[in-house]
Amino acid sequence: MATPPNTRRPDELTLEVVELIGDIVARYHEDYESAAAEHSLTGAQARLLSLLSLEPLPMRKLAQKLKCEPSNVTGIVDRLESRGLVERRPDPADRRVKLAAATQEGRRVAKNLRESLRFAREPLAGLGREERLALRGLLQRMLRQPES
Amino acid sequence: MATPPNTRRPDELTLEVVELIGDIVARYHEDYESAAAEHSLTGAQARLLSLLSLEPLPMRKLAQKLKCEPSNVTGIVDRLESRGLVERRPDPADRRVKLAAATQEGRRVAKNLRESLRFAREPLAGLGREERLALRGLLQRMLRQPES
DNA sequence: CTGAATATTTCAGGTTGTCAAGTAACGAGG
DNA sequence: CCTCGTTACTTGACAACCTGAAATATTCAG
Numbered sequence A, B: 001m002a003t004p005p006n007t008r009r010p011d012e013l014t015l016e017v018v019e020l021i022g023d024i025v026a027r028y029h030e031d032y033e034s035a036a037a038e039h040s041l042t043g044a045q046a047r048l049l050s051l052l053s054l055e056p057l058p059m060r061k062l063a064q065k066l067k068c069e070p071s072n073v074t075g076i077v078d079r080l081e082s083r084g085l086v087e088r089r090p091d092p093a094d095r096r097v098k099l100a101a102a103t104q105e106g107r108r109v110a111k112n113l114r115e116s117l118r119f120a121r122e123p124l125a126g127l128g129r130e131e132r133l134a135l136r137g138l139l140q141r142m143l144r145q146p147e148s
Numbered sequence C: 001c002t003g004a005a006t007a008t009t010t011c012a013g014g015t016t017g018t019c020a021a022g023t024a025a026c027g028a029g030g
Numbered sequence D: 001c002c003t004c005g006t007t008a009c010t011t012g013a014c015a016a017c018c019t020g021a022a023a024t025a026t027t028c029a030g
Helices: A012-038 A043-054 A059-066 A070-082 A104-115 A129-143 B012-038 B043-054 B059-066 B070-082 B104-115 B129-143
Strands: A086-090 A098-102 B086-091 B094-102
Touching: A012 A043, A012 B012, A012 B129, A043 A059, A043 A070, A043 A086, A043 A098, A043 A104, A059 A070, A059 A098, A070 A086, A098 A104, A129 B012, A129 B129, B012 B043, B043 B059, B043 B070, B043 B086, B043 B094, B043 B104, B059 B070, B059 B094, B070 B086, B094 B104
Parallel strands: none
Antiparallel strands: A086 A098, B086 B094
């Protein structure tokens, strides 16, 4: 390798990049929360609804994807259900399981939410196609690293 | 420009990159929260303590940096103060102002916290120096975009 | 059929967050 | 000097998020 990665202690450049990523994370979050707020959703509700807009999921699976306790999911689904964006269905294969599914209205809101995510356009607007390709490659390699 | 950035609707590549950034954000957050938890801190407490480990700040300024209401900062500082990690000092120049400052113990914890942030090493470990330089440049350009 | 395991909910308790109201101090104009 | 508007912070009420433990219903292995 040209430059053996120093795994002992992060060098100056690495720290700089980590800080930049922190800024990106902060910016992304701000954006996500305010997009959710525009639809009278909290961040957690928006994330859950986005997941369900793809496919119905059991509560347990939702908790795994959101990385929280199942008991927490109950409340979030309750609030979305009371607004008619989500519904609970029985799982025909296992009567213990309840499948949470987005309603038609829920899918509509999720779609609007996706489209109002400004982060999709603004920060990337300054990058040309080649740069986006390069960025994609770098990010993919970062994510390929071991999980925990 | 070689490839005029399409500002109307995001193309396939852009969407892909946005999704990758979402993954990075999720990964960063997980990492940050679990690093904070290792020190018996919540994410909000860890962020506030990190800010104060650099310099004392008035409550008002903290609220601005954390992008929340000042009344919220009161509680977070309260909890950190009750654990001896932060203290409130009067501002000699303005008696309305209270300066929150990390104690010596608070700075020690903040330093440990920084060092236990695995995200600093793992995801970047797979990238060589040139790639980190490229990534830094791309991220910097993304952040240079207009605020809101 | 029994008992361990799984899926979900409920409840208590803590943290984060908002908003409105209250207190203290600053600062400018009369 | 005094008053008035502004600023900094805190308090209280309330909602959402989150965890952990206990309760219920169902599944599944033996």
